[in-house]
Amino acid sequence: MGDNFKYRLEISGSTTNMVSSSLMDTKNEKERDHKKIGKELDLFTFSDLVGSGLPLWTPKGTIIRQELDKFVWDLRSKHDYQRVTIPHITKRNLYETSGHWQKFAEDLFKVTSRDEREYALKPMNCPHHTQIFARKSHSYREMPQRYAETTMVYRDEQSGELNGLTRVLSITQDDSHVFCRMTQIKDEFLKIWDIIDTFYRHFGFTELKVRLSFHDPKTQGKYLGTPEIWRIAEDALREIAKERGADSFEAPGEAALYGPKLDFLATDSIGRQHQVATIQLDLNLPERFDLSCINERGEKERIVMIHSAIMGSLERFTAVLLEHTAGVLPLWLSPVQARILPIAERHNEFAQTIFEKLKIAGVRVEIDSNNEMLSKKIRAGKTEKIPYLIVIGDQEMQPDSKLTIESREGSRYSSKIEYLIDKLVQKISSRDSNLHYTEDIMNVS
Numbered sequence: 001m002g003d004n005f006k007y008r009l010e011i012s013g014s015t016t017n018m019v020s021s022s023l024m025d026t027k028n029e030k031e032r033d034h035k036k037i038g039k040e041l042d043l044f045t046f047s048d049l050v051g052s053g054l055p056l057w058t059p060k061g062t063i064i065r066q067e068l069d070k071f072v073w074d075l076r077s078k079h080d081y082q083r084v085t086i087p088h089i090t091k092r093n094l095y096e097t098s099g100h101w102q103k104f105a106e107d108l109f110k111v112t113s114r115d116e117r118e119y120a121l122k123p124m125n126c127p128h129h130t131q132i133f134a135r136k137s138h139s140y141r142e143m144p145q146r147y148a149e150t151t152m153v154y155r156d157e158q159s160g161e162l163n164g165l166t167r168v169l170s171i172t173q174d175d176s177h178v179f180c181r182m183t184q185i186k187d188e189f190l191k192i193w194d195i196i197d198t199f200y201r202h203f204g205f206t207e208l209k210v211r212l213s214f215h216d217p218k219t220q221g222k223y224l225g226t227p228e229i230w231r232i233a234e235d236a237l238r239e240i241a242k243e244r245g246a247d248s249f250e251a252p253g254e255a256a257l258y259g260p261k262l263d264f265l266a267t268d269s270i271g272r273q274h275q276v277a278t279i280q281l282d283l284n285l286p287e288r289f290d291l292s293c294i295n296e297r298g299e300k301e302r303i304v305m306i307h308s309a310i311m312g313s314l315e316r317f318t319a320v321l322l323e324h325t326a327g328v329l330p331l332w333l334s335p336v337q338a339r340i341l342p343i344a345e346r347h348n349e350f351a352q353t354i355f356e357k358l359k360i361a362g363v364r365v366e367i368d369s370n371n372e373m374l375s376k377k378i379r380a381g382k383t384e385k386i387p388y389l390i391v392i393g394d395q396e397m398q399p400d401s402k403l404t405i406e407s408r409e410g411s412r413y414s415s416k417i418e419y420l421i422d423k424l425v426q427k428i429s430s431r432d433s434n435l436h437y438t439e440d441i442m443n444v445s
């Protein structure tokens, strides 16, 4: 997915695309800066030795990446996507065929082998994926073929432009390519659109605006393919957006190198607009790589490609999500879902038994057995936005007594351990998006 320069700027570029900056509370915005939250929650770091623009994801940050990816994958697998895996480098021949070696030259990281052969780090996955499709001939009965892969791509940027997770050199795309017949375009687009709707609604991005990113006929030479091919592709997208009743607008000059796109714009909780998901129609790479299927009449039929990414890039989506939520993630996505706080050393052993029970149930749990005041431990847990802080003292250790739970938003309540575990497991496995659990976790019996 995504190989034109414009697209690159948007996906790995600035998060903010101000809608109405006058309405914005700048203090609020500063508090929500993903770099600040990322540090408080210990999600990612940078090293001078590794280089700027190359984020290193900590164990907690990696949990978030994996959970997000799994969520997208669960939505995709309902529509019969299959995972594929490709190497991160390629011979230059692949990009000469795709046209990227010429049109994308400045952004390519080049690698030379010991015998002077030229390779490149992949700046996109589409050309590699075409070669998986092309490994054999496909009957029309096997179409569409839907490949998905979450993987890093690398694009050279001016080092002065790198910033946090929003502008990076190593970009993780939740990428996919559907290889299908002309007659299947609409269905496949609508399926991806459903995934996008479900995914963004889950996080409270209710208003998705759709930009029809078309080519600019005045600069036809910039693009791959003929005006006729572009007309067919853009008409198809117009029709799909109309049928879907989308809140959409056309933007000439915003297309990818190989075809027009539907770009989705989400408005966050403080009114800023971000480009997030994308679906792109491509009639050109199938020409360049001579991709076809065998149709009902036994003839070779040219196919089309649909590129899509739900999160766009995991780096950018994480930044958008952290700023949208101010770091208050739903339980299922929280790297630490519960932390046990023994008040004194004599409570450690009992705390350990509670820890084991939660861990066995699949809850991501920690114990804070530091020699600190309880109030300090609670403060630390809240700064890290941990959904549940479980306090263990003399009272909680009495037979048949309830646990005391402090939520990150500051309410205190009590629950039997079994009841708490049941509720947590249920909320985690159903990916409950509700952020405030106080009432239904409380054991009223």
Ligand SMILES: [Zn+2]
Residues within 6 Å of the ligand: 001, 002, 124, 125, 126, 176, 177, 307, 308
């Ligand atoms: Zn692609």
